[in-house]
Amino acid sequence: MATISDVAARAGVSIATVSRVLSGQPCTTPATRDKVLRSVAELNYHLNRSASNLRRNQTGVILILTPNMTNPYYASILTGIGDTATALGSAAFICNTRDDPNRSTAALERLRQHQADGAILLSIDADATWLADYASDFPLVQCSEFQPDSTITHVAIDNKAASHDVMAHLLELGHTRIAHLSADNTYPSTRDRLAGYQEALAQANIDPCPEYVVRGSADYSFASGKDATHTLLALPKPPTAIFCISDTLAMGAVVAAREAGFNIPADISITGFDDVAVNEMIQPQLTTLAQPCYELGVTSARALFALINHETTPLAHVLDHHLVVRQSSAKAPAGASEHSGGAR
């Protein structure tokens, strides 16, 4: 563990010179430069970041808080963040909080402790006002999830508009008995998607049916999507379309529908949300609302570095979504609807 003074001694210069050479300042003679670099190599010198960080009061590290590692939706975002941070010369360290507020706050406290320059949050599992206080002291970006009135820089799609797009597609296909497979969490995205669904129904003059809104588990598990769909299909008047707020839920819905003897999309249409890679594994190919996951990550990272460098960046970054129509959605079965009188 050679230190900078070891290097200086061996090269016959002062530590100031070594520091200047290593930080790439131009004011050094090629000769001294060489001497320094040679003794760095000979002594196998490496910077002590604790000392450097202490002196400079910054770390070159950003923290990413993710509620879990299993959701492929997060995987793309994380990759986008990591690539961007790497390109910008920082390290992106991912903390798996497991949706545990204690672990989230402990991770964020590391900003106060000078162990990171900023953080990106992929979920809201900390108290909102606490978080706001926090963001006023430190660079913070929220990705995907944020409170409607948030004063924290955030990056996401317009979930309500996206929900309208899904509904427009299903309505255009003649569906009127449309169910909404939501999730048992309080994420703003969940709320917005439900709101978009309800608004679209109202605009189409379709009476909302309370039984048509069901919820899978908080983490959108496949199994819970299957269960919820079975309840839906056991109704006296089952829906002819199910709008799922995640692809995993939709995959559960597909399996459940098959088990219940429904053909997809002839008897029932099913749509997903996110467009994650696992979709390819299922038949029929899923119609879904695609989020630009990787770009969400890239944009979040760029925004965070802007904050860190005291550059200006918008409070809200809204990225474009788009509907990907594949095989799991089709015209409503004839005679299924009491409103459209037999769509064809």
Added chain:
Amino acid sequence: MATISDVAARAGVSIATVSRVLSGQPCTTPATRDKVLRSVAELNYHLNRSASNLRRNQTGVILILTPNMTNPYYASILTGIGDTATALGSAAFICNTRDDPNRSTAALERLRQHQADGAILLSIDADATWLADYASDFPLVQCSEFQPDSTITHVAIDNKAASHDVMAHLLELGHTRIAHLSADNTYPSTRDRLAGYQEALAQANIDPCPEYVVRGSADYSFASGKDATHTLLALPKPPTAIFCISDTLAMGAVVAAREAGFNIPADISITGFDDVAVNEMIQPQLTTLAQPCYELGVTSARALFALINHETTPLAHVLDHHLVVRQSSAKAPAGASEHSGGAR
């Protein structure tokens, strides 16, 4: 950003006393203790870890290097590591290296730079001898993948024995035309599973058929599993069983087999490897070799902390695997084999 001397001044004590109180040393009067804790609260003081780490020469951080975030197999391991580190009062920071040696080495260099106390590697993407040098200087644990002659502490299952177990199952079902769907990487696990397959064939006196060994992509992608299976099934004498070295590949194989008009398991048996959660999403349920993923993570973390604390820990930790027989494997179709003369 109050410092320890601010706290000391406000409490009317020395910084040494503050430090002692905060590090929980018993040699302090309850009265001074209270004074100190009160001014800590009033000033909203937080430890500066850069300074602390510099002085103590350790960080309370471990680094996890993962080649990607999308593979659910890694997700469980990462969760096991994270839970264990949290329980032991350390932070587990995950670095996504994307299988890029530059990113891997950059991450590991942080050990030299005193920014972490140790590291767990989930893949081998750094030069082996470089890694060995490294491990002699720093606490290092390899999880899942390690060189056969490795001198680095490692945690994994016995892949060759596991391979034998899969083969025993298929042989017992009367299969003799058994294909091996491998992956286009040089991971030791990949090599060991192939070796087990070949040994088992030899022990059963079955002539190996070179066309029966095919490879999917390096990262076991679903699509590559599908493609490889199509080639397999287009052979003049297609196999009656496919032993896939990952569940994702197996899921691709299932879809391909169906597309080619094969019934599973009546016409062809397909087995996976790992037993990751996404398996539940596919019909028929996959027969697979289950790895104790979460425990692999826990064990790796424990081993690493043992190294960090200079306790002894075995060089090799071998965890138990087991075959989970579900619906995708069954007796070889009658008359399919030229060896068994019509298994039933």
Added chain:
DNA sequence: TTGTACGCGTTATCAA
């Protein structure tokens, strides 16, 4: 262009 010397915030040793 280079060197001296101080300070970053802690922890730990020693003496009181």
Added chain:
DNA sequence: TTGATAACGCGTACAA
């Protein structure tokens, strides 16, 4: 039980 003070390794203002 407490306080003064030296170190940890580095960056930089200032002087040369």
